[in-house]
Amino acid sequence: MTTQPEHHLVSATDNSKLPFSEQHYFSSYDHFGIHEEMLKDKVRTLSYRDAIFHNKHLFKDKIVLDVGCGTGILSMFAARAGAKHVIAVDMSNIIEMAEKIVDLNGFSDKITLLRGKLEDVELPYPEVDIIISEWMGYFLLYESMLDTVLIARDRYLKKGGLIFPDKASIRIAAIEDAQYKEEKIEYWNDVYGFDFTPFINVAMVEPLVDTVESRSQVTNSAELIKFNLNTVQIKDLAFHRKFSLTCERTDFIHAWIVWFDMEFPSDRQENKITFSTSPHDPYTHWKQTVFYLNQVLNVRRGEKIVGSLASRPNKINPRELDIEISWDHKTQSNRAKKGKFNYFLR
Amino acid sequence: MTTQPEHHLVSATDNSKLPFSEQHYFSSYDHFGIHEEMLKDKVRTLSYRDAIFHNKHLFKDKIVLDVGCGTGILSMFAARAGAKHVIAVDMSNIIEMAEKIVDLNGFSDKITLLRGKLEDVELPYPEVDIIISEWMGYFLLYESMLDTVLIARDRYLKKGGLIFPDKASIRIAAIEDAQYKEEKIEYWNDVYGFDFTPFINVAMVEPLVDTVESRSQVTNSAELIKFNLNTVQIKDLAFHRKFSLTCERTDFIHAWIVWFDMEFPSDRQENKITFSTSPHDPYTHWKQTVFYLNQVLNVRRGEKIVGSLASRPNKINPRELDIEISWDHKTQSNRAKKGKFNYFLR
Numbered sequence: 268m269t270t271q272p273e274h275h276l277v278s279a280t281d282n283s284k285l286p287f288s289e290q291h292y293f294s295s296y297d298h299f300g301i302h303e304e305m306l307k308d309k310v311r312t313l314s315y316r317d318a319i320f321h322n323k324h325l326f327k328d329k330i331v332l333d334v335g336c337g338t339g340i341l342s343m344f345a346a347r348a349g350a351k352h353v354i355a356v357d358m359s360n361i362i363e364m365a366e367k368i369v370d371l372n373g374f375s376d377k378i379t380l381l382r383g384k385l386e387d388v389e390l391p392y393p394e395v396d397i398i399i400s401e402w403m404g405y406f407l408l409y410e411s412m413l414d415t416v417l418i419a420r421d422r423y424l425k426k427g428g429l430i431f432p433d434k435a436s437i438r439i440a441a442i443e444d445a446q447y448k449e450e451k452i453e454y455w456n457d458v459y460g461f462d463f464t465p466f467i468n469v470a471m472v473e474p475l476v477d478t479v480e481s482r483s484q485v486t487n488s489a490e491l492i493k494f495n496l497n498t499v500q501i502k503d504l505a506f507h508r509k510f511s512l513t514c515e516r517t518d519f520i521h522a523w524i525v526w527f528d529m530e531f532p533s534d535r536q537e538n539k540i541t542f543s544t545s546p547h548d549p550y551t552h553w554k555q556t557v558f559y560l561n562q563v564l565n566v567r568r569g570e571k572i573v574g575s576l577a578s579r580p581n582k583i584n585p586r587e588l589d590i591e592i593s594w595d596h597k598t599q600s601n602r603a604k605k606g607k608f609n610y611f612l613r
Numbered sequence: 614m615t616t617q618p619e620h621h622l623v624s625a626t627d628n629s630k631l632p633f634s635e636q637h638y639f640s641s642y643d644h645f646g647i648h649e650e651m652l653k654d655k656v657r658t659l660s661y662r663d664a665i666f667h668n669k670h671l672f673k674d675k676i677v678l679d680v681g682c683g684t685g686i687l688s689m690f691a692a693r694a695g696a697k698h699v700i701a702v703d704m705s706n707i708i709e710m711a712e713k714i715v716d717l718n719g720f721s722d723k724i725t726l727l728r729g730k731l732e733d734v735e736l737p738y739p740e741v742d743i744i745i746s747e748w749m750g751y752f753l754l755y756e757s758m759l760d761t762v763l764i765a766r767d768r769y770l771k772k773g774g775l776i777f778p779d780k781a782s783i784r785i786a787a788i789e790d791a792q793y794k795e796e797k798i799e800y801w802n803d804v805y806g807f808d809f810t811p812f813i814n815v816a817m818v819e820p821l822v823d824t825v826e827s828r829s830q831v832t833n834s835a836e837l838i839k840f841n842l843n844t845v846q847i848k849d850l851a852f853h854r855k856f857s858l859t860c861e862r863t864d865f866i867h868a869w870i871v872w873f874d875m876e877f878p879s880d881r882q883e884n885k886i887t888f889s890t891s892p893h894d895p896y897t898h899w900k901q902t903v904f905y906l907n908q909v910l911n912v913r914r915g916e917k918i919v920g921s922l923a924s925r926p927n928k929i930n931p932r933e934l935d936i937e938i939s940w941d942h943k944t945q946s947n948r949a950k951k952g953k954f955n956y957f958l959r
Contacts, residue, residue: 282907299812299815303816312805338812344805368809459652462717462718464717465714466645466710471628473645
């Protein structure tokens with residue numbers, strides 16, 4: 268039995284007299300679950316809060332634009348940090364909840380919420396001093412809103428204005444993953460006595476978004492690409508980059524993992540907030556992205572693997588990504604093992 | 614480092630020469646993930662296998678219809694059990710994978726796969742001896758295919774034919790759940806210093822599908838309804854039933870939980886296979902369904918809670934469910950605590 272302090276009692280509205288159509292309304296907020304998951308991701312939310320609160324002098328009396336505001340949490344951080352006004356834009360009906368919450372917390376006169384596509388809405392100010400946005404998706408770019416942030420930058424950001432965050436880099440490493448590859452890929456070899464191998468191709472093509480144990484990492488990691496949000500162009504988001512990894516122990520390699528690191532701006536080095544979604548850092552809801560090789564590499568400490576990764580928006584659905592990874596493992600005995608595989612993040 | 618036996622090496626097709634459009638195809642199977650989850654649910658899949666394999670005498674030389682065959686696993690169980698012929702129907706493109714798998718396992722002449730709605734496809738036999746189907750959803754009835762199974766029964770099942778499974782009952786109990794209710798509901802009282810209480814209503818309305826620890830259960834459980842698939846009519850799936858629960862200890866009650874139990878037919882009592890999705894039984898992917906009360910009941914051992922639960926398909930989207938739960942807690946001191954709340958399973 269747990270004690271139940273009085274102040275913890277829930278006071279949900281008695282909805283039993285409402286027609287079910289209104290309940291439907293209550294439960295119809297787009298992606299309510301994902302907003303809950305994002306808010307509860309403390310690495311994410313506290314990084315934004317710290318980046319804003321540790322740099323209140325940058326926000327004081329400034330006009331701020333929040334691109335894809337969701338529940339409005341970042342806009343309220345900016346308002347509390349002293350912004351003159353915050354414009355919060357979101358396409359989803361979650362903005363109706365944001366409106367209630369902004370009102371409830373006394374920010375109605377400080378935050379203007381606009382529902383619609385950023386390209387379509389009319390802002391109450393011709394330009395803004397700061398853009399804040401939490402636009403990152405799995406693999407940084409999957410279903411990301413970065414293109415919208417760049418449109419906002421080009422259209423509304425004052426010369427010399429700031430973007431929170433303003434740097435994003437994608438990193439790659441290789442892992443030993445026999446047990447999980449067994450569960451996810453080899454599983455299909457014998458399903459209750461039947462041969463289900465046609466599913467191996469299906470399972471291989473789709474990268475897994477999952478948490479990887481840091482001790483699985485066999486190589487060092489390499490930066491694939493770094494985006495400077497102050498200058499990057501939408502076309503740069505399709506990229507093809509080489510990588511070189513060094514094996515830090517003798518082991519098998521079953522998969523590549525990809526993660527991203529973020530950086531917020533500040534005029535003071537000590538106030539620059541960063542966070543990483545690497546397996547060596549605390550959990551985030553972005554986890555890591557795992558790409559299984561269609562072979563196993565048997566590597567020795569000190570050996571090099573060179574390769575390349577290409578990522579492009581899918582032609583039919585540009586929010587999905589076509590990803591091609593190729594590799595060339597130079598062994599000490601000069602027996603090279605090359606490979607290439609195409610993945611699809613959907 | 615893990616040893617990597619040679620027979621575990623994956624032989625995924627090298628897809629690097631395929632155009633991305635074909636990869637798209639590979640990864641476009643509807644709900645691939647859910648089929649994986651269902652197959653890996655051993656309670657589910659082994660119950661079907663045992664119900665079929667322990668009753669091979671019932672399947673020998675029989676015509677079997679598999680309603681919503683998915684990957685074809687149940688059809689292959691039936692074929693392996695000696696069925697004369699199996700007709701497997703599914704609307705989803707997963708049936709293309711089922712076709713490959715059936716072929717690969719040598720059942721092409723025993724299993725006929727038909728893509729389409731059961732109401733529309735033309736069966737190669739005018740009637741069948743046995744219907745097999747895994748139609749159950751969360752809360753038994755959410756997004757379930759039971760209505761399609763009943764249509765198949767009325768249209769194709771021989772008089773005296775069998776349905777696997779043929780009994781399904783829904784049960785209710787009450788739980789102490791302070792910690793999780795705190796995380797899911799009270800959380801919104803203070804989100805990084807802001808008042809997010811409008812989300813409490815949103816969170817309350819949507820029941821949670823989650824695993825409940827068996828020690829959370831405070832009352833006994835009661836059967837809400839039992840469906841006999843041999844006789845039940847589609848209209849019976851909307852129901853309103855009373856329940857009476859007895860508190861087995863002095864504790865708080867925060868939520869109702871609902872689960873279901875299944876039963877397969879046999880002519881021999883000892884061959885009747887059953888399984889339960891209760892919190893006292895091994896994990897299934899159906900978990901339990903949790904409905905938070907908008908109050909906390911303070912109960913004493915031996916006290917009774919009477920109530921009722923109504924479940925009806927939503928008028929706009931009949932695969933979604935409108936659920937109303939009311940309760941009346943009779944305390945020993947004759948202080949009754951009544952309540953009622955409407956939920957929406959979407």
